Amino acid sequence: MSDDTDSRSTDADTAPNVLVVDDEAGIRDLLRQYLVSHGFRVSTVGTAAGARAVLDREPVDLILLDIGLPGEDGLSLTRYLRERWQGAVIIVSGRGDPVERIIGLEVGADDYVAKPFDLRELLARVRSVLRRANRTPATVDVDANSNQRETLNFDGWLLDVHLRQLTAPDGKTVELTTGEFDLLLTLLESPNRVLSREHLMLRLHGREPGPFDRAIDVQISRLRQKIESDPTRPKLIKSVRSVGYVLTASVAKR
Known part of the structure; x- marks a missing residue:
């Protein structure tokens, strides 16, 4: 299993950066092409070690993470991430069993999508999680020039x-x-x-x-x-x- 990293980006360097972690090259390519076509920057790797390497060298906004990785699995990686990293995690896994879904959420995933998935639904989930991560609630009204944070x-x-x-x-x-x-x-x-x-x-x-x-x-x-x-x-x-x-x-x- 290769641990090569593939990174593609849109013209906008400020676009959200998504890291796809999946041991299936076909899934990585599919998600990379689809997300890039919708304005995201995308990096792809096939192992947990590859994911750590990407996180060490570049900022990542959201990770699409498969559970069934070779070696260290996705649940273990999610636990590791939650101790050291504050970005968003969506588990994308062929294990659609409700127990697996619950475990994924319990270890810290923000959402869980079962394979086979609809690309449009996955895109909506990605946008929703990123929007929540960066939103400023309407109920909070703070003067941008104020030194005080509400x-x-x-x-x-x-x-x-x-x-x-x-x-x-x-x-x-x-x-x-x-x-x-x-x-x-x-x-x-x-x-x-x-x-x-x-x-x-x-x-x-x-x-x-x-x-x-x-x-x-x-x-x-x-x-x-x-x-x-x-x-x-x-x-x-x-x-x-x-x-x-x-x-x-x-x-x-x-």
């Missing part, structure tokens, strides 16, 4: 929306993935209001949940691990049976 304060926690940084009551910074940040911000925008799973899925992933889709539940679980003193008995993010979730804390802007 933060959202809840139960002693501080979320700096522009830095996308969460600070715990003890002053420590808590790292959030793109999906975790977007979920927390969505909850903070509607405190003490029950948000359905359907609403959260449309807001965060741009699609309606399937009958056995647990993507939102998995993201809630991951977020609780980071902000609840006892995630098994959550006090900040409460479940509303058969409906969705509610943030119970008061939220103040600073």
Whole structure:
């Protein structure tokens, strides 16, 4: 298996840079050609080691990652990335089993697309994740010339929306993935209001949940691990049976 890296770009150097990590050359070529034709810069590799090499030498905005890589698999690479890298990850895998999907989200992927996939749907997912990663919410109004950044304060926690940084009551910074940040911000925008799973899925992933889709539940679980003193008995993010979730804390802007 070759670990050669292929990189193509559009004329715009500022276009989002996507890294495709897949051991099938045909898939790499297909995704490279399609994404380049829609304005993205694209690098492709066939192994986890190749992905690390690309990340060491150039900025990457989003990774399309296959699980079934030779050697180190995609789930292991996702865990590694979440400890050291803040970009977005979409798993694109032939393992369409719901358990695999849940595991992929649990280890930190922002979305999961099963093979065979529709290229237009994949493009929509890529754009949606990148848009969430770079969006400035309409609920936040900050003077661009001000030296002060607005933060959202809840139960002693501080979320700096522009830095996308969460600070715990003890002053420590808590790292959030793109999906975790977007979920927390969505909850903070509607405190003490029950948000359905359907609403959260449309807001965060741009699609309606399937009958056995647990993507939102998995993201809630991951977020609780980071902000609840006892995630098994959550006090900040409460479940509303058969409906969705509610943030119970008061939220103040600073």
